Amino acid sequence: MRPHRVFLTILALLVTASVGLAAGRDALSHSWTDAAQEGQVVLVTGSTSGLGREVALRMAARGAHVLVHGRNVERGAEVVSEIEAAGTGSAKFYRADFASFDQVRALALQILEEYDRLDVLVNNAGFGSAPDERLLSEDGHEFRFQVNYLAPFLLTNMLMPLLEQSTPSRIVNVSSLAQAPIDWDDVMIEQNFSGRRAYAQSKLAQVMHTFDLHEDLMGTGIMVNSLHPATYMPTGMVQRLGVEPRATIAEGADAVMQLIVSDEIEGGQFFNQMNPARANDQAYDLEARARLRKLSQDLTGSGRANSRGGP
Ligand SMILES: NC(=O)c1ccc[n+]([C@@H]2O[C@H](COP(=O)([O-])OP(=O)(O)OC[C@H]3O[C@@H](n4cnc5c(N)ncnc54)[C@H](OP(=O)(O)O)[C@@H]3O)[C@@H](O)[C@H]2O)c1
Numbered sequence: 001m002r003p004h005r006v007f008l009t010i011l012a013l014l015v016t017a018s019v020g021l022a023a024g025r026d027a028l029s030h031s032w033t034d035a036a037q038e039g040q041v042v043l044v045t046g047s048t049s050g051l052g053r054e055v056a057l058r059m060a061a062r063g064a065h066v067l068v069h070g071r072n073v074e075r076g077a078e079v080v081s082e083i084e085a086a087g088t089g090s091a092k093f094y095r096a097d098f099a100s101f102d103q104v105r106a107l108a109l110q111i112l113e114e115y116d117r118l119d120v121l122v123n124n125a126g127f128g129s130a131p132d133e134r135l136l137s138e139d140g141h142e143f144r145f146q147v148n149y150l151a152p153f154l155l156t157n158m159l160m161p162l163l164e165q166s167t168p169s170r171i172v173n174v175s176s177l178a179q180a181p182i183d184w185d186d187v188m189i190e191q192n193f194s195g196r197r198a199y200a201q202s203k204l205a206q207v208m209h210t211f212d213l214h215e216d217l218m219g220t221g222i223m224v225n226s227l228h229p230a231t232y233m234p235t236g237m238v239q240r241l242g243v244e245p246r247a248t249i250a251e252g253a254d255a256v257m258q259l260i261v262s263d264e265i266e267g268g269q270f271f272n273q274m275n276p277a278r279a280n281d282q283a284y285d286l287e288a289r290a291r292l293r294k295l296s297q298d299l300t301g302s303g304r305a306n307s308r309g310g311p
Contacts, residue, residue, distance in 0.1 A: 038063035046125025050235030060089030098151035108158035128237030148202035167221030179204035214268030223267035
């Protein structure tokens with residue numbers, strides 16, 4: 001190639017790249033319906049840091065009003081300020097510790113009182129494998145099982161009337177490829193405990209709930225999906241684990257965004273990043289799912305009979 005051709009080719013590539021960057025932080029926004037989030041109300045749990053924070057910023061950039069949630073008031077205020085400074089969308093911070101069912105209930109009641117719509121619920125808040133220590137929630141349950149699974153189960157059930165009156169609406173459950181089957185004789189992992197097992201059990205429970213809920217919600221206009229966002233993003237929980245990050249937060253956020261805004265996907269699935277994937281076998285065991293549903297209803301005092309008429 002002649003020198004001036006090389007120059008023109010490089011120039012064209014640079015122009016293409018800069019147009020792409022100018023399109024905003026959401027690199028995938030052009031493949032899906034744009035600006036559909038204008039005026040939508042979106043709750044992203046655990047959006048004071050890491051993946052949830054990035055998803056909150058992206059949804060606000062698309063015009064949504066974002067309910068930023070977490071425990072850390074300062075970091076919550078920072079995310080709200082960042083959204084307000086960007087000048088698109090809006091945000092409000094809500095504090096609730098998921099290790100307390102009372103705080104989850106108070107959060108849900110406040111949202112039900114303050115809003116007459118909820119278009120998207122992203123159940124993202126989570127506590128990782130580290131420390132490798134058996135902890136208990138305020139309600140006396142194994143900590144990861146409550147924070148990562150039972151609390152969002154309760155929150156989702158309580159917010160369902162709002163999601164129902166905002167259809168088409170979506171629920172995205174941020175799970176993981178780390179999945180361990182529930183031992184029904186020892187759900188709270190009193191024997192052979194490890195932080196990794198507790199985390200992985202809670203993450204599979206989220207997927208089981210997703211599949212179960214999907215059957216219930218068919219025909220309602222509420223789509224529910226779950227996903228593994230990316231492997232070892234540089235977030236708080238990965239830093240606490242002390243492993244070398246392997247993916248970027250942007251990659252994980254792309255995967256969550258697809259489940260929020262894409263018109264090309266169907267509900268009731270588990271995605272490994274951008275693609276449908278198979279979860280742990282227990283997620284396809286109807287008896288196990290019914291058992292988990294009953295247990296979760298009993299422990300949280302919430303939920304309704306499923307479409308199959310069972311508990
Ligand atoms: N990082 C990864 O590579 C990876 C891989 C697969 C799946 N995931 C999933 O991605 C999701 C987001 O995690 P992350 O990686 O972004 O981690 P992170 O930076 O540690 O963020 C966790 C978020 O959850 C909130 N949270 C933690 N404990 C809570 C509690 N007891 N009550 C209420 N909120 C609580 C935190 O809020 P405060 O700090 O304000 O309490 C924070 O906003 C999690 O569900 C995780 O399982 C992450």
